Amino acid sequence: MKACPYCAESIQDEAIKCRYCGEFIDPRSTMIYGPMWSGFEFRSQAEILGYPLVHIASGWNPRTGLPRVAKGVLAVGNFAIGLVAIGGFALGGFTIAGIGFGVVVVAGIAMGGFSFGGIAIGFFLAVGGLAVSLGYAYGGLVISARELIQKVFFR
Numbered sequence: 001m002k003a004c005p006y007c008a009e010s011i012q013d014e015a016i017k018c019r020y021c022g023e024f025i026d027p028r029s030t031m032i033y034g035p036m037w038s039g040f041e042f043r044s045q046a047e048i049l050g051y052p053l054v055h056i057a058s059g060w061n062p063r064t065g066l067p068r069v070a071k072g073v074l075a076v077g078n079f080a081i082g083l084v085a086i087g088g089f090a091l092g093g094f095t096i097a098g099i100g101f102g103v104v105v106v107a108g109i110a111m112g113g114f115s116f117g118g119i120a121i122g123f124f125l126a127v128g129g130l131a132v133s134l135g136y137a138y139g140g141l142v143i144s145a146r147e148l149i150q151k152v153f154f155r
C-alpha cells in the first residue's frame, strides 16, 4: 500500500488510478497523467524537508479547478515556487519567469534582491527597461534611491 499523492488515501502499490479521488498515478515514476486540459505533473521521489527535489507542473487540477503549482527545490510550471523556480509566475531563490519574485530574478516583471527584466524592481540591483532600486539601477528609465540620495545630499 502507498498513499495517493493527491488525497492521501491508502491505495494499492500497482494502482494507476486512485479509487478515492480518481487521479491517475504511474506506479513506476509517480508521473501523473490526465486529460490534456488537466495538464501534466511530475514529482521526483527524492525529497528534501518534505519538498520534492524536482516538481514540474502545468495545467489545471480537474478536482479542485485550481492551477497546479510546482513546489520543490527545483520548481518548473505555470506557477512555480522553489529554491530555483522557473515559470510563468514564479517565486524563489533563483527565479526565471514572466512575473518573478526572488533573491535573484530574471523576468518580464522582476522583483527581488537582484532583478533583471523588462520592468525590474530590485533591492540591491535592478537592470531593465524600467529599473527601480534602492541600490544600483541600470536601464532605459532608472529610479535609484541611492542615486537620488547622492544627488540631493552630496552634490
Ligand SMILES: [Zn+2]
Pocket (backbone or CB within 6 Å): 004, 005, 006, 007, 008, 009, 018, 019, 020, 021, 022, 023
Ligand atoms: Zn486519491
